[in-house]
Amino acid sequence: MSFRIREYHSADTDAVLELWEKAKSTGFEPVYGLAEVLASCEKDHAVVAVSGTRVVGIAVGRAAHEQGWIVFFSTLAEYRRQGIGSQLLAALESRMAPLGLTKLSMLVPDGQHDSNVLDRAGFVDRNHLSYFEREIPVSEKERAILADLGGRVLGGDLWDGIAGMRQEKELLERRLVLPLSDGALAEKFGVEPPRSIVLFGPPGTGKTTFAKAVASRLHWPFVEVFPARLSGDPRGLAGALRETFTKISDLDNVVVFIDEVEEIASQRGGEPPAATQGVTNELLKLIPLFRERPGRLLIVATNFIRALDDAFLRHGRFDYVIPIGLPDEQARDSIWRRYIPHSSGDAVDLAEMVRRTDGFSPADIEYAARKASQRALEAAVYDESGGAREGPSTEDYLWAIGDTRMTVSSEMVGSFLEDIESLARL
Numbered sequence: 001m002s003f004r005i006r007e008y009h010s011a012d013t014d015a016v017l018e019l020w021e022k023a024k025s026t027g028f029e030p031v032y033g034l035a036e037v038l039a040s041c042e043k044d045h046a047v048v049a050v051s052g053t054r055v056v057g058i059a060v061g062r063a064a065h066e067q068g069w070i071v072f073f074s075t076l077a078e079y080r081r082q083g084i085g086s087q088l089l090a091a092l093e094s095r096m097a098p099l100g101l102t103k104l105s106m107l108v109p110d111g112q113h114d115s116n117v118l119d120r121a122g123f124v125d126r127n128h129l130s131y132f133e134r135e136i137p138v139s140e141k142e143r144a145i146l147a148d149l150g151g152r153v154l155g156g157d158l159w160d161g162i163a164g165m166r167q168e169k170e171l172l173e174r175r176l177v178l179p180l181s182d183g184a185l186a187e188k189f190g191v192e193p194p195r196s197i198v199l200f201g202p203p204g205t206g207k208t209t210f211a212k213a214v215a216s217r218l219h220w221p222f223v224e225v226f227p228a229r230l231s232g233d234p235r236g237l238a239g240a241l242r243e244t245f246t247k248i249s250d251l252d253n254v255v256v257f258i259d260e261v262e263e264i265a266s267q268r269g270g271e272p273p274a275a276t277q278g279v280t281n282e283l284l285k286l287i288p289l290f291r292e293r294p295g296r297l298l299i300v301a302t303n304f305i306r307a308l309d310d311a312f313l314r315h316g317r318f319d320y321v322i323p324i325g326l327p328d329e330q331a332r333d334s335i336w337r338r339y340i341p342h343s344s345g346d347a348v349d350l351a352e353m354v355r356r357t358d359g360f361s362p363a364d365i366e367y368a369a370r371k372a373s374q375r376a377l378e379a380a381v382y383d384e385s386g387g388a389r390e391g392p393s394t395e396d397y398l399w400a401i402g403d404t405r406m407t408v409s410s411e412m413v414g415s416f417l418e419d420i421e422s423l424a425r426l
């Protein structure tokens with residue numbers, strides 16, 4: 001069979017599609033997606049092999065500084081072993097080399113190696129390379145929306161940064177992260193992934209921290225809605241809230257967070273009606289709309305769940321109502337470690353400090369730690385006996401703990417336990 005090599009034309013698009021589909025159907029997913037291949041055909045460099053009028057092979061390349069990449073290289077099975085591949089590669093190279101390339105590279109799926117063709121064309125198999133890829137979670141268009149909303153993609157692994165809180169973490173992992181991160185699996189089991197949840201608990205227990213950690217775990221962008229900031233909007237808070245949710249609906253994946261939601265969703269009724277009543281109504285309408293589309297999660301947090309309007313917590317608005325309590329021993333241990341300076345290191349009785357701060361919130365621990373450091377610093381500088389000290393001692397810490405008032409009173413803990421009984425939904 002005779003063939004000739006020529007430049008790619010836009011009219012060859014269908015043939016490229018066929019070649020790409022056939023390459024895919026051999027079980028080896030091409031490294032570059034179809035959209036990338038087609039874009040390169042149009043904008044970069046592509047040559048095709050033609051037999052009669054039929055396109056039977058293609059080589060597509062893209063130059064990146066001194067290194068060129070072969071984005072797609074394929075010949076129809078029935079036309080192989082005739083030297084078409086070698087000629088395609090040679091033709092592509094002669095078009096790309098003048099751009100100043102010193103190297104032409106190609107990624108080939110394991111096992112799909114037609115090394116003969118590549119050998120003959122002078123390509124060397126560089127073993128011991130692995131291919132890594134990561135899907136960039138946010139598109140360019142979404143980036144603009146996010147910037148407008150003050151949202152961002154939270155880097156790092158905030159989830160692992162949450163120490164202790166084993167029960168809470170396990171619950172969120174199972175109920176939220178599992179179905180949201182593997183939608184196909186959830187669907188197989190008939191699980192409808194959650195769309196909105198409430199976190200409640202005393203001040204400073206880590207509700208905001210958990211909301212961010214869930215976003216980081218899912219690799220979804222995080223948008224916090226600040227009602228107080230919206231209230232200055234000329235359309236009024238309700239209008240601004242609606243507008244914000246409209247913008248949010250253009251994002252494919254997102255975790256939306258509203259802290260202190262009781263401020264805009266408190267019990268309605270009362271004479272005269274509270275100023276926030278219209279806002280509560282607006283939010284009650286927005287949540288069902290938000291829930292219509294998958295891939296998004298609304299997390300609202302409150303210290304004062306019993307103040308919320310009854311309609312707000314009614315079934316259908318929130319999938320789960322989850323309590324977040326005070327830090328347990330492990331969490332306190334890790335929060336302490338964060339504030340103890342290296343110089344004190346192992347010298348302090350951490351176990352005793354953890355024991356003595358049962359009932360402390362993370363913020364209380366931070367306060368006590370700073371107080372102890374200040375006291376030790378002053379002693380080291382001004383007391384004659386303290387000059388040799390390296391850093392705060394256990395005694396400084398225990399003194400500071402004794403001098404710190406707990407934010408969360410025992411009444412608050414009592415109400416929290418009652419709220420768990422009557423309002424939690426797990």
Ligand SMILES: Nc1ncnc2c1ncn2[C@@H]1O[C@H](COP(=O)(O)OP(=O)(O)OP(=O)(O)O)[C@@H](O)[C@H]1O
Binds near residue numbers: 201202
């Ligand atoms: N399990 C934990 N491990 C380590 N640090 C924690 C943990 N929980 C909370 N913290 C830290 O404690 C501080 C308070 O947490 P956060 O702001 O999340 O609490 P909150 O429940 O949102 O408080 P509020 O009710 O006041 O909004 C933060 O600095 C956070 O990093």
Ligand SMILES: [Mg+2]
Binds near residue numbers: 207208209259301
């Ligand atoms: Mg918070």
